[in-house]
Amino acid sequence: AIAIGMVACSNDDNLPDAPDANAAKGNTYASISIKLPKGPSTRALPEDYNNIDTWKGIDAIETINVFLVNSKANTVDVGKFTKASFDGIDSQGILFPNVALKATAGDNVKAYVVLNGTESTILGTLKTTSAANFDDVYNDVISEVASKLASNDGTNDVIMMTNTVDPVEKEVKAGVSEGDAMAGSVNTFMVDVERVVSRAIVTAKEAEKKAVIKVQNAQGTDASTITIKDLKYVVGQSNKQFYMIEPADESG
Secondary structure (H helix, E strand, C coil): CECCCCCEEEECCCCCCCCCCCCCCCCEEEEEEEECCCCCCCCCCCCCCCCCCCCCCCECCCEEEEEEEECCCCEEEEEEEECCCEEEECCCCEEEECCCEEECCEEEEEEEEEECCCHHHHHHHHCCCCHHHHHHHHCCEEECCHHHCEEECCCCEEECEEECCCCCCEEECCCCCHHHHHHCCCCEEEEEEEECCCCCCCCCCHHHHHCEEEEECCCCCEEEEEECCCCCCCCCCCCCEEECCCCCCCCC
16 A cells, blocks of 8 residues: 555635635535545556566645535535545555545535646636536636646656546535544545546667668668667647546437
8 A cells, every 4th residue: 555644734714715715614524535546556568568667657646625515505615635644545546534624514515626736727716616616617628738737757647636427416414523524434425536637658669779770772772771779759749628527428
């Protein structure tokens, strides 16, 4: 397991730009577990590349923002966590919290999450969105290039992740203590997330990195050679728009 602890560094009580900040909310506690796109196990690759090492597809979790949207009470409870905030990742790729966040009790509560998001990309907008409009905004298109939503520090990928599907409403019970919520016995949400942009691996066989290419003249005889000493690549283009949640296929 990968140890990632988390400590709540803010919630809706101390975020001045949280929606409906003066509403009577935060009367109970809830916790959230997050399932990442894959577990931390090694990913198998075909043996058709320069097998120098094994690519493990390591995701770095820098920040997690949670939005509990209560449509009936018209409240949005916000929790922001840092990468010391969860007990760890199990073999199924699930992050388990060691903290709980304040929530508003009700029958119609949805949990939305944004991992590794930025204020300029989407978080600033979500924090000022009302409960009535939250679903539409979260499902809207992000106008941004992939390089603004993902980065790599040489070892870890830091990629923005969001809900895999539109969340289902569930009941949040009133009067639940922080300890009971953390224990996972009540008011617990499970959210599957996926990366908003894809990643790929580019490889070359070692022999091809040192290949000699013969160049022939118009008469068909060898005139010169080209020796490959190094290979580099760049991404030639990127989508300029992304969906927070992949749209459902309505073709069928």
